[in-house]
Amino acid sequence: MMSQMIYPTTNFASVETLNIVRGDGVYVYDNQGKQYLEGMSGLWCASLGFNNAELIEAAKNQMETIAYAHMFGGKTHEPGMKLADKLSSMVPVDNARVFMGSSGSDANDTQIKLLRYYFAAIGKPEKRKIIARERSYHGVTVGAACLTGLPINQTNFDLPIEALGVLRTDAPHYYRGKKDGETEAQFVDRIVGNLADLIEREGAHTIAAFIAEPITGASGVIVPPVGYYDKVQALLKQNDILFIADEVITGFGRTGNDFGVTTMGIKPDMMSFAKQLSSAYVPISASVIRGDMYDAMVEPCSKLGVFGHGYTYSGHPVACAVALKTLEIYERDNMFAKAAETGAYLQSRLQEFADHPLVGEVRGAGMIAAVELVANKETGEAFKDGKVGYFAANACQEHGLISRPVAGSSLALCPPLITTKAQIDEIVEKMGKALNDTLAFVKG
Ligand SMILES: Cc1ncc(COP(=O)(O)O)c(C=O)c1O
Structure with missing residues (x-):
């Protein structure tokens, strides 16, 4: 018997298979009592396992204090402000400013809007296209799905990829992408050459940003070859194109360092987070931008009008309290x-x-x-x-x-x-x- 649920990313004809009823540390148990070691942290997210008592306590305490408050128009609360400041102090982005949402997809949608608003504010509205890679995964909302480069997430949805100005460049996967006899260094030179040609063809003045997962997840955990990001970053800098690091999977210790950008030697202008930000106990995401980008939007705002973007759950206090506790545990332990x-x-x-x-x-x-x-x-x-x-x-x-x-x-x-x-x-x-x-x- 199927329940009335429409399942995410699944065949409409599929049947219900694995029914998980409880978790203990890194293990989960199904409704038959069978134990599984959760080798995927759920969907690349439950960093602290499945029943961390401190996170549960943080959620309970916050719910008892105030279970919900919003953040529109500068209304605020302590856990939200503290989390923004904490995250800002952790990321390798100067004077980072933080916008909050509930999912990795919405964090990337927010980045698209922040880019649009920022370039309008500095008088370059034509700088609007975004370069994303083949086989990338940036989420499934209509905006984020345009950035994603996996056919399964695009076929059948008539996505406004061109309207959004999304351009596509090579996946940095040597094993799958190399030509016969090509060395790793030649592969890097060829795909970075393709990127240079794309920028030349489209015109750098029309391109706002390049978005990449430092190490990919859904596309098969691609670790780009040595030298790739150095060459990509030099090219972007030369053409005044911003680097958005999608750290939704790679953030917070996943790749052997604090962030994927540290592991891969990237200096990003913007970063997207979700998943391990709260060990996935409560949905929360963050879109981070350089402080000077924020500053540049302050004055023009009186002419452009308010940044009309925000979610009911932006900075949800329970999510912020759990995320704060998560970051505290990461540091303390x-x-x-x-x-x-x-x-x-x-x-x-x-x-x-x-x-x-x-x-x-x-x-x-x-x-x-x-x-x-x-x-x-x-x-x-x-x-x-x-x-x-x-x-x-x-x-x-x-x-x-x-x-x-x-x-x-x-x-x-x-x-x-x-x-x-x-x-x-x-x-x-x-x-x-x-x-x-x-x-x-x-x-x-
Ligand atoms: C790199 C990356 N970005 C964005 C997303 C989308 O996050 P969400 O599923 O929370 O919308 C994911 C999800 O797996 C991801 O791996």
């Missing part, structure tokens, strides 16, 4: 450094799968990784459809590990930051069994 150490262990253990007959590439950084399964190990030929990836993820589930098939046939891992080395061993053991099951399935 030295969580980013610990996750870096556990992450290095995860990456080295996953490399053991590199010799497996089904595995084409093992990649990742810190506590995010993917194991790409291929039809032909020698040539790297991909499987034609997602069947093998789904089989492998289901096999993981059978063995009590939650993974996720992404980008066709890559198995993603993004375990909670609190995962121990012994639990990493458990992940690797379970995934190893699932890979062997999958090999038997493929051989038929």
Whole structure:
């Protein structure tokens, strides 16, 4: 029996499969009592596991104090102001200003509007296009879905991609994108060359920003080659194009440092956050911009009119209180450094799968990784459809590990930051069994 739910990102004909009823640390339990190690932190988000008592207490305390207050027109509250100041002090953006919402998608929509307003304010309204990459994931609201570069999120929706001025450039994935005989350095030069041509063709005066996940998630955990971001940033700077770092997955210790931009050597102008900002306990997002961009909008606002953008739940006090507690725990427990150490262990253990007959590439950084399964190990030929990836993820589930098939046939891992080395061993053991099951399935 199906409930009346319309499920997100699923086949309308699908049946209900996994019914999760409770969580304990990094483990979740289904309605049959079966235990799973949640190797994806839900959807790349529950960094502190599934029943952190301090976060629950923070939510309860805030609800008892005041359960809701809004922030339109400068109305405010302590948890909101404190969170904005705390986040501003953490990010590598000068004098960062923070706008809040409830999801990664709405954070990126907000970035589009902030760009529009900012360039109108400084008298350059024609500077409005945004460059996004193939295979990127920036969310699914109508605006964010235009930035996203995955067909599944665009087909059938008649999205206003051109109207929004979204331009597309190469995904920085050497393994999948290289031409025959091309070295990594040649690959980087070719795709950055393509970006330069795109900018030249469109005219830098029409392009506001470039948006990128420092390391991608949904597109298969792509870690760009060394040198890629240096060359991209030099090009953007030369053409006066802003860099928006979509840190919705990579923010807060996920990649072995505080932020993905630190891991990849990026100096962003704007950053988007959600997910681990509150360990996903309550929905909250943040769009961060450079302080001087904010300052430049202050005076022109009297002529342009108010920034008419805000959500009922912008700066929701319960979400802000939980996010503040989350950031406090990260700092107090030295969580980013610990996750870096556990992450290095995860990456080295996953490399053991590199010799497996089904595995084409093992990649990742810190506590995010993917194991790409291929039809032909020698040539790297991909499987034609997602069947093998789904089989492998289901096999993981059978063995009590939650993974996720992404980008066709890559198995993603993004375990909670609190995962121990012994639990990493458990992940690797379970995934190893699932890979062997999958090999038997493929051989038929
Ligand atoms: C990099 C990135 N940006 C944006 C989003 C969208 O976030 P949400 O699902 O909260 O709207 C996601 C979600 O996975 C993401 O991975």
